[in-house]
Amino acid sequence: MPRLKPGTIMNTDEEDAAITAAAMSDPDARPLTDAEWEAVKPRLRIGRPPAGKPLKVSTTIRFDADVLAALKASGPGWQTRVNDAMREYVAARR
Numbered sequence: 001m002p003r004l005k006p007g008t009i010m011n012t013d014e015e016d017a018a019i020t021a022a023a024m025s026d027p028d029a030r031p032l033t034d035a036e037w038e039a040v041k042p043r044l045r046i047g048r049p050p051a052g053k054p055l056k057v058s059t060t061i062r063f064d065a066d067v068l069a070a071l072k073a074s075g076p077g078w079q080t081r082v083n084d085a086m087r088e089y090v091a092a093r094r
Helices: 013-025 034-040 065-073 078-093
Strands: none
Touching: 065 078
């Protein structure tokens, strides 16, 4: 268990039991069934991509300040758009 901040007040077992009993008596706060828990699980995998997928490589590149400002001003996903533009450029040069 993580260390608690100084001054943290913990419920006693009796207080915890009273809170749990009050919550269980509330018809709007019934516990979820196993099927309901399955329905709320995230469908997407969070974290690193599986090992089989091609990985992106972190690098450092220097842009002119005005070019970088224009790229960032184009909104979220600007790095992906730069990657796509570089992919098109490389494909055209082959």
